Amino acid sequence: MKLEIKQLVKNYGSFTALDHISYTFENGIYALLGPNGAGKSTFMNILAMLLKETQGEIILDGKPLVKQKKSFLNMLGYMPQQQCLYEDFTLKDFMYYIGNLKGMKKQEIISRSQYLVKEVKLEDVFYKKLSAFSGGMKQRAMLAATLINDPKILILDEPTAGLDPMKRMEMQNMIASFAKDKIVLIATHVVSDVEFISSKFIFLKEGHIILQGDRISILECL
Numbered sequence: 471m472k473l474e475i476k477q478l479v480k481n482y483g484s485f486t487a488l489d490h491i492s493y494t495f496e497n498g499i500y501a502l503l504g505p506n507g508a509g510k511s512t513f514m515n516i517l518a519m520l521l522k523e524t525q526g527e528i529i530l531d532g533k534p535l536v537k538q539k540k541s542f543l544n545m546l547g548y549m550p551q552q553q554c555l556y557e558d559f560t561l562k563d564f565m566y567y568i569g570n571l572k573g574m575k576k577q578e579i580i581s582r583s584q585y586l587v588k589e590v591k592l593e594d595v596f597y598k599k600l601s602a603f604s605g606g607m608k609q610r611a612m613l614a615a616t617l618i619n620d621p622k623i624l625i626l627d628e629p630t631a632g633l634d635p636m637k638r639m640e641m642q643n644m645i646a647s648f649a650k651d652k653i654v655l656i657a658t659h660v661v662s663d664v665e666f667i668s669s670k671f672i673f674l675k676e677g678h679i680i681l682q683g684d685r686i687s688i689l690e691c692l
């Protein structure tokens with residue numbers, strides 16, 4: 471898969487949050503780094519088609535994204551930063567609900583859920599309400615739900631936020647284990663949360679890519 475971003479601009483009124491960003495994603499794990507206000511969320515929201523760009527073009531496998539919106543949204547998994555979990559749902563209900571939203575068939579949802587809850591180590595709490603989950607468990611529940619339809623493009627906004635160091639490491643390893651044959655974009659302002667699993671690094675600041683490259687070239691700069 472190839473996702474090309476060309477001269478992307480996003481203005482909020484007279485304020486420019488993204489200023490002519492160009493970048494090409496192919497399968498792999500990408501770390502999107504930068505301080506608060508850099509434009510990371512804006513960038514991800516545009517990729518997830520939740521926000522419209524002011525200017526520029528996004529091309530998926532040679533075709534403009536706007537011309538394949540429906541199929542793109544079916545291959546997208548987006549995990550926002552704020553945990554928008556339905557606390558009153560059990561994990562099972564939550565995963566079935568998300569699967570349904572994605573238009574999956576019941577049997578497909580069942581088998582996929584069973585696989586995913588094992589992978590994120592939540593099989594023992596499949597029938598428990600999300601309100602009883604710890605922060606780390608909720609995070610893993612969100613990851614599992616995001617993966618329900620085996621998205622080929624996975625966008626994760628601060629997936630390790632609020633976790634202790636051990637759990638951060640665990641989350642990294644889980645994400646890496648799901649990354650095969652996908653474009654995975656992870657936004658964070660903590661380099662150590664992505665440094666072991668990312669193959670490419672993109673540093674955003676004030677709406678510009680100020681530094682980008684592969685592991686080795688970037689780690690040499692830091």
Ligand code: ADP
Pocket residue numbers: 482485487504505506507508509510511512513
């Ligand atoms: P990050 O995710 O890196 O913290 P954001 O994409 O959230 O950055 O924000 C980039 C800049 O755009 C910030 O200066 C922010 O204040 C501004 N911004 C974000 N959303 C809006 C909005 N809806 N209206 C006006 N300004 C916004």
Ligand code: ADP
Pocket residue numbers: 591592593594595604605606607608633634637
């Ligand atoms: P944190 O909130 O620090 O991320 P965890 O997500 O690991 O912590 O979970 C905190 C508590 O929840 C621990 O006591 C742990 O034993 C329990 N817990 C975590 N995962 C499961 C699970 N799959 N089944 C039952 N209990 C769990």
